[in-house]
Amino acid sequence: MRSTASLATALATTLGAALMFGSSAPALAAPSGQTIGLTCVVCHGQGGQGSGAIPPLAAKGADHLYQEMADFKSGKRLSTVMNRHARGYSDEELKAVADYFASLPAK
Amino acid sequence: MTLSRRSFLKLAGAAAALGALNGCAMGPSRGSGGHVVVVGGGFGGAAAAKYIRTFDPSIKVTLIDAALSNYSTCPFSNLVLSGDLKMEDIKVSFDALKNKYGVNLIEDHVDGIDADKRTVRLKSGKTLAYDRLVLSPGIELKYGAIEGYSHDVAQKLPHAWKAGNQTAILRRQLEAMPDGGTFLMVAPPNPFRCPPGPYERASVVADYFKRHKPKSKIIILDPKDKFSKQGLFQEAWDSLYPGMIDWVNPERGGVVASVDAAGMSVKTKDGDTLKAAVINVIPPMQGGKIVTASGLADDKGWAPVNQRSFESTKAKDIYVIGDSCIAGPVPKSGYGANSEAKIAASAIVESLNGGELIEPKWVNTCYSYVSATDAISVAGIYELDAEGKIIEVKDSGGVSPKGGANYKAEGLFAKGWYDGIRADTWG
Numbered sequence: 001m002r003s004t005a006s007l008a009t010a011l012a013t014t015l016g017a018a019l020m021f022g023s024s025a026p027a028l029a030a031p032s033g034q035t036i037g038l039t040c041v042v043c044h045g046q047g048g049q050g051s052g053a054i055p056p057l058a059a060k061g062a063d064h065l066y067q068e069m070a071d072f073k074s075g076k077r078l079s080t081v082m083n084r085h086a087r088g089y090s091d092e093e094l095k096a097v098a099d100y101f102a103s104l105p106a107k
Numbered sequence: 108m109t110l111s112r113r114s115f116l117k118l119a120g121a122a123a124a125l126g127a128l129n130g131c132a133m134g135p136s137r138g139s140g141g142h143v144v145v146v147g148g149g150f151g152g153a154a155a156a157k158y159i160r161t162f163d164p165s166i167k168v169t170l171i172d173a174a175l176s177n178y179s180t181c182p183f184s185n186l187v188l189s190g191d192l193k194m195e196d197i198k199v200s201f202d203a204l205k206n207k208y209g210v211n212l213i214e215d216h217v218d219g220i221d222a223d224k225r226t227v228r229l230k231s232g233k234t235l236a237y238d239r240l241v242l243s244p245g246i247e248l249k250y251g252a253i254e255g256y257s258h259d260v261a262q263k264l265p266h267a268w269k270a271g272n273q274t275a276i277l278r279r280q281l282e283a284m285p286d287g288g289t290f291l292m293v294a295p296p297n298p299f300r301c302p303p304g305p306y307e308r309a310s311v312v313a314d315y316f317k318r319h320k321p322k323s324k325i326i327i328l329d330p331k332d333k334f335s336k337q338g339l340f341q342e343a344w345d346s347l348y349p350g351m352i353d354w355v356n357p358e359r360g361g362v363v364a365s366v367d368a369a370g371m372s373v374k375t376k377d378g379d380t381l382k383a384a385v386i387n388v389i390p391p392m393q394g395g396k397i398v399t400a401s402g403l404a405d406d407k408g409w410a411p412v413n414q415r416s417f418e419s420t421k422a423k424d425i426y427v428i429g430d431s432c433i434a435g436p437v438p439k440s441g442y443g444a445n446s447e448a449k450i451a452a453s454a455i456v457e458s459l460n461g462g463e464l465i466e467p468k469w470v471n472t473c474y475s476y477v478s479a480t481d482a483i484s485v486a487g488i489y490e491l492d493a494e495g496k497i498i499e500v501k502d503s504g505g506v507s508p509k510g511g512a513n514y515k516a517e518g519l520f521a522k523g524w525y526d527g528i529r530a531d532t533w534g
């Protein structure tokens with residue numbers, strides 16, 4: 001079983017990297033959309049469903065989510081805490097986490 | 108083991124889809140099996156147990172906590188002290204971990220670890236074998252560091268730095284205190300659990316006094332020259348509770364030498380004796396006893412860990428997370444522990460499945476109430492540098508703006524955060 005899993009993982013990583021970066025060039029390691037997303041759900045609710053006054057993220061369009069984060073990052077849009085968070089991520093990371101939440105089902 | 112072409116393709120396809128989505132595998136149905144024992148069901152341990160089961164349901168997880176039936180959260184416990192919440196509001200149920208995520212629960216104390224045999228020894232006499240061990244035992248208070256203080260004295264001069272009975276004692280004392288009394292807090296030295304915690308406590312107790320005992324005073328004796336969100340806290344104190352809170356830094360005599368429970372007084376290193384109606388002693392602290400007693404800590408009492416996996420640098424297959432571990436600039440907070448738990452959970456699942464470690468990223472947001480309704484925050488985003496050290500991402504994070512314009516909104520978001528992290532950890 002162990003060998004199966006590691007083979008599959010190796011393949012997954014290679015394929016994943018190839019799909020993400022579109023070439024065989026060794027990619028710079030970056031955290032995945034899920035890795036980042038799982039730090040967001042602490043405030044934004046399980047599966048990105050929101051928590052009290054904190055808005056949901058699930059099933060919002062990826063472009064919309066990315067644009068919001070990019071605007072928080074640039075300061076074009078103001079928020080209590082999201083400007084401080086958005087500046088912690090590269091453009092690629094913001095795209096990855098936007099894709100992650102866009103892929104989750106709405107309530 | 109040989110694999111039919113068909114099942115290989117199926118596995119590879121599923122894994123590849125996952126990999127494409129995630130850049131690396133951190134998803135369900137890895138299938139290795141194995142047994143993970145988690146010690147401590149607080150912010151770190153409970154999240155680790157839940158996410159190991161989420162990432163790979165074939166792995167059996169057993170969570171052991173000595174206080175399973177009465178774990179209360181430290182976050183929001185200061186609002187119990189101010190009378191704005193009740194004890195039952197901060198109590199946690201482990202039912203969902205068991206029923207929804209299939210985590211085996213054991214209420215018992217772990218007395219020892221045999222890292223070679225990969226077993227833990229329980230107080231009840233049982234021995235449990237593990238493939239991977241997670242330790243998230245929180246902190247141990249160093250009572251002996253302050254003369255006159257002890258576990259017994261803490262019944263009269265509570266620390267309330269582990270929530271539960273201690274919180275209830277301090278609340279009763281504040282309630283019984285007459286108007287015009289003095290509440291004295293002995294603040295801890297760095298590093299400690301929840302850097303803004305003592306100052307949030309002073310703030311919400313001041314709000315309680317303002318409403319119910321306006322002639323009362325608060326003195327904070329502090330061995331530190333500065334503290335978390337200091338500018339914001341002091342701004343709030345000046346505008347909301349002018350003259351009520353006196354923060355005494357080391358230069359002004361803030362370092363405490365001894366406490367006298369019978370005389371209800373505190374003696375500073377400078378030789379002054381201060382009397383008070385209620386005394387809250389938050390002593391220096393170190394990693395949980397199971398960590399220090401098992402040789403997993405450094406000489407200061409905190410556990411060094413590989414910063415990518417949270418595996419102990421002193422013992423194989425043992426992962427230390429939460430307040431007990433050393434995680435560079437990630438603060439000893441519930442949010443930090445939760446963030447570390449997910450990285451460790453992924454590392455454990457990968458190690459059992461022979462996979463690769465993921466590229467990590469951590470987040471912390473600590474809201475602090477400056478009154479029963481108003482809050483401020485500090486945020487941090489962390490990543491690994493080229494040498495494998497955790498660093499704060501440049502130009503990110505930081506504290507709320509001054510001026511109080513966001514107080515009300517952040518008060519609401521703090522509540523959303525609290526409900527959110529409870530759901531993410533135990534729900």
Ligand SMILES: Cc1cc2nc3c(=O)[nH]c(=O)nc-3n(C[C@H](O)[C@H](O)[C@H](O)COP(=O)(O)OP(=O)(O)OC[C@H]3O[C@@H](n4cnc5c(N)ncnc54)[C@H](O)[C@@H]3O)c2cc1C
Binds near residue numbers: 185243267441
């Ligand atoms: C007043 C206060 C306010 C706070 N506010 C916030 C906040 O607003 N936001 C925030 O993010 N953080 C906050 N914190 C910090 C937060 O509470 C801690 O950082 C967090 O609890 C750490 O999680 P942990 O898993 O390391 O330890 P804990 O949550 O303390 O869990 C440890 C568990 O391990 C068990 N245990 C220990 N040893 C053994 C053993 N040998 N056998 C069996 N069980 C064992 C204990 O019973 C305990 O249940 C606050 C803390 C305080 C004191």
